[in-house]
Amino acid sequence: MIDEAFVDLSRLQFAITALFHFLFVPLTLGMTWILVIMESVYVMTGREIYRDMTKFWGKLFGINFAVGVATGLTMEFEFGTNWSYYSHYVGDVFGAPLAIEGLMAFFLESTFVGMFFLGWQRLTKRQHLGVTFLMAIGTNLSALWILVANGWMQNPVGAEFNYQTMRMEMTSFAELVFNPVAQVKFIHTVSAGYVAASMFVLGISSWYILKGRDLAFAKRSFSVASGFGLASILCVILLGDESGYEVGEVQKVKLATIEAEWHTEEAPAAFTAIGIPDSDEQVTHAAVKIPYALGIIATRSLDEQVTGISDLEKKHEVRIRNGMIAYEYLQKLRNGEDTPANIAKFDTLKDDLGYGLLLKRYTPNVVDATEEHIQKAVKDSFPRVGPMFWSFRIMVGCGMIMLVVFALSFYYNAHRVIEQKRWLLKAAVWSIPLPWIAIEFGWVVAEYGRQPWAISEVLPTFLATSSLTVNDLIFTITAFVIFYICLAVIEGWLMLKFVRLGPSSLHTGKYHFELEKADKQLDQGAQS
Amino acid sequence: MIFDYETLKFLWWLLIGVLLIGFAITDGMDMGVAILLRLVGKTDLERRTVINTIGAHWDGNQVWFITAGGALFAAWPMVYAAAFSGFYFAMMLVLFALFLRPLAFDYRSKLESAKWRNNWDWALLVGSFVPALVFGVAFGNVLQGVPFDIDNLLRTTYQGSFIALLNPFALIAGLVSVTMLVGHAGMWLQLRTDAEVSIRSAKFGRYALMVFITLFAVGGLWVAKMDGFQIISMPDTQSYANPLGKVVTTAPGAWLDNYSKIPLTMIFPALAFVSAILAIILSKLNKPALALVTTSSMLIGVIMTAGSAMFPFVMPSSNNPNISLTMWDAVSSHMTLNVMFIAAIIFVPLILSYTTWCYVKMWRKVTQDEIQNNTHGSY
Numbered sequence: 083m084i085d086e087a088f089v090d091l092s093r094l095q096f097a098i099t100a101l102f103h104f105l106f107v108p109l110t111l112g113m114t115w116i117l118v119i120m121e122s123v124y125v126m127t128g129r130e131i132y133r134d135m136t137k138f139w140g141k142l143f144g145i146n147f148a149v150g151v152a153t154g155l156t157m158e159f160e161f162g163t164n165w166s167y168y169s170h171y172v173g174d175v176f177g178a179p180l181a182i183e184g185l186m187a188f189f190l191e192s193t194f195v196g197m198f199f200l201g202w203q204r205l206t207k208r209q210h211l212g213v214t215f216l217m218a219i220g221t222n223l224s225a226l227w228i229l230v231a232n233g234w235m236q237n238p239v240g241a242e243f244n245y246q247t248m249r250m251e252m253t254s255f256a257e258l259v260f261n262p263v264a265q266v267k268f269i270h271t272v273s274a275g276y277v278a279a280s281m282f283v284l285g286i287s288s289w290y291i292l293k294g295r296d297l298a299f300a301k302r303s304f305s306v307a308s309g310f311g312l313a314s315i316l317c318v319i320l321l322g323d324e325s326g327y328e329v330g331e332v333q334k335v336k337l338a339t340i341e342a343e344w345h346t347e348e349a350p351a352a353f354t355a356i357g358i359p360d361s362d363e364q365v366t367h368a369a370v371k372i373p374y375a376l377g378i379i380a381t382r383s384l385d386e387q388v389t390g391i392s393d394l395e396k397k398h399e400v401r402i403r404n405g406m407i408a409y410e411y412l413q414k415l416r417n418g419e420d421t422p423a424n425i426a427k428f429d430t431l432k433d434d435l436g437y438g439l440l441l442k443r444y445t446p447n448v449v450d451a452t453e454e455h456i457q458k459a460v461k462d463s464f465p466r467v468g469p470m471f472w473s474f475r476i477m478v479g480c481g482m483i484m485l486v487v488f489a490l491s492f493y494y495n496a497h498r499v500i501e502q503k504r505w506l507l508k509a510a511v512w513s514i515p516l517p518w519i520a521i522e523f524g525w526v527v528a529e530y531g532r533q534p535w536a537i538s539e540v541l542p543t544f545l546a547t548s549s550l551t552v553n554d555l556i557f558t559i560t561a562f563v564i565f566y567i568c569l570a571v572i573e574g575w576l577m578l579k580f581v582r583l584g585p586s587s588l589h590t591g592k593y594h595f596e597l598e599k600a601d602k603q604l605d606q607g608a609q610s
Numbered sequence: 611m612i613f614d615y616e617t618l619k620f621l622w623w624l625l626i627g628v629l630l631i632g633f634a635i636t637d638g639m640d641m642g643v644a645i646l647l648r649l650v651g652k653t654d655l656e657r658r659t660v661i662n663t664i665g666a667h668w669d670g671n672q673v674w675f676i677t678a679g680g681a682l683f684a685a686w687p688m689v690y691a692a693a694f695s696g697f698y699f700a701m702m703l704v705l706f707a708l709f710l711r712p713l714a715f716d717y718r719s720k721l722e723s724a725k726w727r728n729n730w731d732w733a734l735l736v737g738s739f740v741p742a743l744v745f746g747v748a749f750g751n752v753l754q755g756v757p758f759d760i761d762n763l764l765r766t767t768y769q770g771s772f773i774a775l776l777n778p779f780a781l782i783a784g785l786v787s788v789t790m791l792v793g794h795a796g797m798w799l800q801l802r803t804d805a806e807v808s809i810r811s812a813k814f815g816r817y818a819l820m821v822f823i824t825l826f827a828v829g830g831l832w833v834a835k836m837d838g839f840q841i842i843s844m845p846d847t848q849s850y851a852n853p854l855g856k857v858v859t860t861a862p863g864a865w866l867d868n869y870s871k872i873p874l875t876m877i878f879p880a881l882a883f884v885s886a887i888l889a890i891i892l893s894k895l896n897k898p899a900l901a902l903v904t905t906s907s908m909l910i911g912v913i914m915t916a917g918s919a920m921f922p923f924v925m926p927s928s929n930n931p932n933i934s935l936t937m938w939d940a941v942s943s944h945m946t947l948n949v950m951f952i953a954a955i956i957f958v959p960l961i962l963s964y965t966t967w968c969y970v971k972m973w974r975k976v977t978q979d980e981i982q983n984n985t986h987g988s989y
Contacts, residue, residue, distance in 0.1 A: 145716070145717070147716070148712040148713050148716035149712075151669065151672075151712040152709040152710075152711075152712045153709070155676070155705060158676055158679050158680065161690075162679075162683065162690045162691055162695060162701075163694045164695070166691035166694065166695035166765075167691070167765050169683065169687055169690050170687055170688055170691040170764055170765070170766070173683050173684065173688075173691065173942065174684075174687060174943050176683075177685070177690070178684045178946055178950055180684065181677065181680035181681045181685070181950060181953070182950070182953050184673060184676050184677030184679075184680040184681070185680075185953055185954065185957035185958070186953070188673050188677070189670065189677065190964070192669040192670045192672065192673045193669070193670030193673070193961075193964060193965055194670075194964075194968075196665065196666035197666055197968055197971070197972075199666070200662070200666040200988065201666060201971065202987055203984060203987065204972060205971060209971075216964075244850070246852065247764075247851050247852065247943070248763055249764070251942075251943040251945070251946070252943060252946045255945070255949045416763070417762075548695035549765065549766070549767040549768065550695065550698060554699075558698075558702055561706065569713070572713070576721075589986045
């Protein structure tokens with residue numbers, strides 16, 4: 083029987099480690115490009131302030147990057163340590179993009195990141211810019227391959243189940259790479275990273291302007307961040323990954339739960355801006371609806387329907403019943419009765435095998451499931467509506483606020499009056515956490531929304547675990563929490579220290595605290 | 611497909627070996643450097659020279675390890691699944707140790723405080739010694755067979771304990787791993803630092819190599835006596851991957867069978883011993899560049915010795931030898947191996963060339979003067 087507590091703890095550990103890792107990744111993704119922009123201006127104009135900007139924001143980037151690298155190791159280990167059946171069942175497909183990520187992207191990023199920090203004196207200007215550029219390319223290619231792997235979990239194309247090896251096997255590498263879900267996720271995720279980095283630079287530069295220090299430095303940084311940020315937030319919003327929600331069955335489930343779309347509406351469906359979803363009654367109370375909006379967002383058309391939860395339930399029930407038969411034939415094939423007739427029968431049903439496996443939660447043998455088990459499994463085939471509905475709205479809400487902040491910052495910066503708009507500068511400082519909130523909730527929408535599947539329609543999460551015990555997990559989760567809190571405290575403290583110091587931390591003698599010190603020394607000299 | 615399934619399976623066995631060798635020569639060296647840090651660097655400035663010899667490279671070097679893990683996942687998913695979940699606490703120990711390194715490298719010299727720097731030096735030591743030891747220990751356990759089982763739906767279960775991993779043979783293997791990396795790192799530091807630091811590094815490197823030679827010989831004699839695994843019969847190696855279809859027995863000394871079957875493989879243990887001895891002599895003659903080349907060939911020798919002794923086994927099972935994982939039957943499908951092979955032959959040469967460019971650009975003796983003149987631009 084499935085130990086629910088054990089499965090929940092396995093998921094909790096993965097969620098904690100992935101969400102924590104994902105606090106550091108977005109800044110890395112965006113910051114590399116901001117550094118490329120700043121350093122390009124330096125190389126083209128030769129003005130040293132741009133070199134100082136590259137170095138200073140590069141320092142903050144480095145403080146963040148170290149934790150990103152460290153916590154990324156966990157993700158590499160965890161599929162094997164905690165999701166070993168998953169690793170066996172889909173390693174043939176899922177492992178490939180991860181390995182290629184290492185070969186093609188992570189090597190590039192990591193080799194050149196060291197040169198970025200320590201190569202200033204040993205490389206020519208152009209060589210160093212090249213290094214920065216390759217670091218940015220590597221970082222972003224990394225995200226591409228990780229999201230190819232992740233996109234496959236959402237929409238497993240280019241692969242087929244093989245009963246002989248008892249796993250999914252790749253049938254087309256091109257389909258895997260050009261998976262439409264992976265493509266939209268890539269664009270959405272990297273631009274979200276650019277937004278995070280822009281907000282980080284924008285907020286901190288605003289703080290310097292408010293304090294009236296290092297104005298030339300801060301205003302130039304503000305310019306870069308407002309322009310790059312505005313372009314990026316538009317990209318995130320206009321190319322939101324909703325466009326991927328009509329591809330693949332589980333994506334449809336996500337869309338229906340995000341919108342609390344209990345029953346299929348006539349096209350074009352209205353968008354429930356806000357409301358209180360009630361899973362028992364299958365209604366949304368106090369709903370405020372915007373006509374046509376959902377149909378347009380989700381299907382990019384006025385005449386295509388968005389499927390509601392009740393209709394999806396009916397489809398899932400059929401597939402669960404098919405899955406039971408598929409499992410029966412799988413048992414036959416595994417036990418040596420691999421006659422051509424049995425193989426042919428299994429092949430017609432194997433796409434529904436995953437749905438049959440959902441019944442393992444109630445009966446290990448699957449084929450003896452009762453009506454009650456089937457009905458329970460149908461209910462299981464959806465994530466809960468509440469968390470999906472709210473996570474999505476928090477994400478979008480943060481995005482909208484950021485759009486306003488970036489747009490105004492860009493506008494007033496272009497008119498060179500940003501220093502007078504102190505309210506906007508304050509808003510930019512307070513907006514620093516928004517991208518992270520949006521990103522973490524976006525992760526919840528994408529990955530919690532995938533439940534009950536580890537691989538959509540293929541492998542239920544509760545079957546994907548390792549053969550460990552509840553105590554093993556309590557021990558390691560505790561260790562992760564303690565260790566990660568320590569990392570966060572050290573990182574946060576160091577980051578704040580360097581943010582406060584500002585460009586004076588470069589020890590060039592040209593910036594605020596050093597000038598102050600020099601002034602004092604001059605005064606003292608004059609007095610004596 | 612470029613090659614038939616059997617050939618690709620063999621090529622992937624070699625490629626995993628190449629990645630492990632890459633890992634040992636580069637990231638393993640960084641681990642050795644960090645282990646030596648407190649021994650060869652007495653003052654903060656001395657320690658900074660040591661750290662800055664690998665400052666620009668440790669992150670790229672670490673990717674050999676990460677890519678080896680990714681390649682294991684993609685090419686030998688059963689091995690990745692069984693080993694990582696079976697050695698759960700050992701893996702977690704390695705993971706938590708590895709967390710310390712990126713932070714220590716990056717944060718250590720950001721603040722002036724002696725206490726802050728001293729703590730990070732300890733973090734570097736622990737973060738490097740633990741993985742170096744545990745990887746060797748894991749190898750030692752694999753050679754003895756790992757207590758795991760596989761059911762008909764190919765779910766693996768591990769029946770051993772963490773404490774059982776720390777048996778005498780495995781600890782010797784662990785120390786072999788630590789001493790070979792420290793020896794290798796000693797030659798690197800002799801070459802890339804100057805004055806006292808260089809002299810101390812050479813000395814400790816040579817000590818480590820002497821211990822390595824002894825322990826490697828002891829380990830070899832032990833392997834000759836202990837139970838090795840032998841395949842009696844197995845399904846067609848061109849056919850689909852099926853770890854449940856073969857018959858395996860164990861016999862004392864069976865790990866040496868491959869050496870008598872293909873005597874040419876004896877070149878690998880010989881390479882390990884001869885290289886280690888040569889490295890000691892070259893270091894003594896103050897030829898550290900050549901010594902570094904020979905410690906690199908020593909690492910190749912050690913890894914290939916283990917690989918060729920066990921071939922085709924990757925992770926034998928002491929519980930049920932028949933389900934032992936081999937490089938014939940714990941592998942990915944023909945298509946995946948093919949795609950991954952193409953990726954590897956494109957990218958490994960590229961990686962080697964730009965890595966070389968970086969090493970060439972950063973090549974110099976790191977001196978205390980240099981650190982003092984660029985105190986905010988160095989680690």
